[in-house]
Amino acid sequence: GRDAASGVAGKAAARVPPTVPGLPLLGSVLALGSRGAAFLQECRQKYGSAFTLRLAGQRMTFVFAPAALQHYFSAPDTQLTFAPAFTHRVFGLPPKHFYHRHFAMLQASMPPALRHELVPSSLPQHTARLLRLLLAHLRSWPAAGQLDLVAELKALVFQASVALLFGPRFLLGGEPDARQQQQQQQQEEEQRQEQEEEWERQQQARVQQEGGDGAAQAGSPCGGGRLGSPDPQSRAQRLQQTFFVFEAGFELAASPVPHLLQPRFLAARRRLLAALRESHRAGHLEGTVAGRLVEACGLPAPYVANMLLALLWASQANAVSSAFWTIGFLLLPENSQHLAAVVAEAWQAAAAGAGGGGAAGGGVRPGARGRHGAEGEGWLPLSEAQQEGLVALAADRRSHAAAAVAEALRLRSFSVDVRIAAADVVVPCGERASAGEGIWVRKGDMVAISPYEEGMRLGGSTSVHGAVVGMGGVAGVSFGGGKYRCPGRYFAEAELALVTSLLLLLFDWQLLPRGQQGAAAPAPAAAALTSASRAQQRQQQRRQASVPGDPGGLLPPPDLHKLVGIKVPAEPCWVQYRRRQPPVPGS
Ligand code: HEM
Known part of the structure; x- marks a missing residue:
């Protein structure tokens, strides 16, 4: 195997992979753009475990063989390199300035870069802060009602974690503060706490402003996910919406399609860059993960x-x-046992925290449950000590919540990872890969892998390629591998476990049938359901059958156009929820 992986002995048995015929000039751009993963699957059936697509001016070779995966993640930069052109095209980071700093950004220890910043030992500090921000946001949710879980998680996760990583003042805005630059570290810390309190006050003020009457509401409790909503919005909501316009345009923007044809993407990028620039100049990022980076x-x-x-x-x-997927999968009827385990564990963690540290500040307010009412305003769901319990749980990689996160990543990351061939190389591939069999890739071509098996169920046995076992199985591969692996992985896993435990601890959830929402929800006009859209719906239901993890099709299908990263749900997901009482201190 070692010979083949080195790409030297492989040359003798190397073959040129078949090129998928496409349109003149455009090649397979349209097929890939419109059918995404489904198109790749067809190609795989037709051409086998390696083939090349022409995408306008760019050639992209897909390799699916396990032997290729190992090579992909271990090949030196002189063979396969992280795509620097891509960071230029999408983020506007010229390789000339960025490429040699890339490693500093990932690895430097002083000042701490991402890998040092987000190591497991520093996680409790970050997750404790994140938990406070999440709780502040959750106060604006009515005690019960219906909501679109996709939109609400967008608002909750984006606003809390951006406040954590970039500082609350990035989301709040505000005037530059010259004094801030001279402040000692301790003062900065105090200031950040004040900002977090201010953030909480704002969230609370909004609850009051919005009535806080707790009437069972449908729709977006905090205006989170409704694009184009006419309501006056906070800067945080505007940034969030702009970000998701940017994110929706991301893959097309990375492709060779001219940016001139993508005005929404360009406008969103311009606004985000302006906001980031302004906050950086004003010193809002000081003392944050982003500022240190x-x-x-x-x-x-x-x-x-x-x-x-x-x-x-x-x-x-x-x-x-x-x-979304982690919580969504847990709400499926076939996963009720897993749900119960996650809830019990969160309950235990909160109770243990409450028992161990003494419930500061009186803990849970009795009466916060049941018929929602003016309680919304002062709802303080978890004491300091209970929060500590949840923070400890989020750091436990063997928890039920961590397993649910890993499983959701595995089920929704059947996507691609991409490098560029820095020279003519042989990538090991084929049944005799260990004996030197492989495929040729030309210098400048993109090499893409998609190492995921499909059709597995939550809690079922996990079959992973031997090549990826060392990286934590398929869920591990969704964070990439080798030296370019995701520096935010441990933070992301703790963040997701925390969000999952918290929401399942504080609320009861029930999935509503797809396409059916509560009476108060903004229902789509019946007339809008044309025969074309009905046909589209049927097509989607057929596709759903082949989507792993959701055999009953109760969750929205993943958008299969998206090729990179975790799949995005293609539709809203309506749920009924109700606050419940977390454990009473000492119980
Ligand atoms: C479920 C959540 C996440 C997934 C699945 C994920 C996945 C990935 C993947 C696949 C890569 C590219 C690695 C490669 O090509 O080999 C990456 C890069 C990166 N990730 Fe994550 N990530 C997640 C969350 C996060 C978070 C929360 C942060 C920050 C706090 C983060 C920061 C980064 C950065 C900065 C890079 C770029 C590294 C570079 O420039 O080389 N990620 N991530």
Whole structure:
């Protein structure tokens, strides 16, 4: 195997992979753009475990053989390199300035770069803060009602984790504060706490402003996910919506299709860059993960905002939909046992925290449950000590919540990872890969892998390729591998476990039948359901049958157009929810 992986002995048995015929000039751009993963599956059936697509001017070779995976993640940069052109095209980071700083950004220890910043030992500190931000946001939810879980998780996860990583003042905005630059570290810390309190006050003020009457509401409790809503919005909501316009346009923007044809993407990027630039100048990012990364990276000032945009995208794009899938899968009837285990474990963790540390501040307010009413306003769901219990649970990689997160990632990450061939190389492939069999890839071609098996069920046995076992199974591969693996992995896993435990501890949830929402929900006009859209619906239901993890088709299908990263749900997901009482201290 070692010979083949080195790409030297492989040359003798190397073959050129078949090229999929497509349109003149465009090649398979349209097929891949419109059918995504389904198109790749067809190609795989027709051409086998390696084939090349022509995508306008770019050739992209897909390799599916397990032997290729190992090579992919271990090949030196002189053979396969992380796509620098891509960071330029999407984030506007020129390789000239960025490429040699890339490692500093990932690895530097002083000032701490991402790998040092987000190591497991520093996680409790980050997750404790994240939990406070999540709780502040959840206060604006009525005690019960119906909501679109996709939209609400977007708002919850984006706003809380951006406040954590970029600082609450990035989301709040505000005037530059010259004094801030001279403040000692301790003062900065105090200030951040004040900002978090201010953030909480704002969330609370909004509850009051919106009536806080707790009437069972449908729709978006905090205006989270409704694009184009006419309601006056906070800066946080506007940033969130702009971000998801950027994210929706991301893959097309990375393709060779001219940006001139993508005005929405360009406008969103411009707005995000302006907001990041303004916050950086005003000192809002000081003392935050993002601020320390700027220091570690040492980019020239004009490109700082572009790097921050890359961090914003990387930290949100996958995490938000992963949170949805984790909770969504747990709500499926066939997973009720797993749900019960996650709830019991969260309950225990909160109770243990409450028992161990003494419930500061009186803990849970009795009466916060049941018929929602003016309680919404002062709802303080978890004491400090209970929060500590949940934070400890989020760091436990053997918890039921961690298993549910890993399973959701495995089920919704049947996507692709991409490198560029830095030279003519042989990638091991085929039944005799260990004996040197492989495929040729030309210098400049893209090499893509998609190492996922489909058709597995939550809790079922996990079959993974031997090549990826060392990286934590398929869920591990969704974070990439080798030296470019995701530096946010441990943070992301703790974040997702925390969001899952918290929401399942504080609320009872029930999936509503697809396409059916509560009376108060904004129902789609019946007339709008044309025969064309009905046909589309049927087609989607057929596709759903082949989507792993949801045999009954109760969750929205994943959008199969998206090729990179965790799949995004293609539709809203309506649920009924109701607050419940977390454990009473000492119980
Ligand atoms: C479920 C959540 C997440 C998934 C599935 C995920 C996955 C990935 C993958 C696949 C890569 C590319 C690795 C490669 O090509 O080999 C990546 C890169 C990256 N991720 Fe994550 N990620 C997640 C969450 C996060 C979070 C929460 C952060 C930050 C706090 C983060 C920060 C980054 C950064 C900065 C990079 C770029 C690294 C570079 O420039 O080389 N990610 N992620």
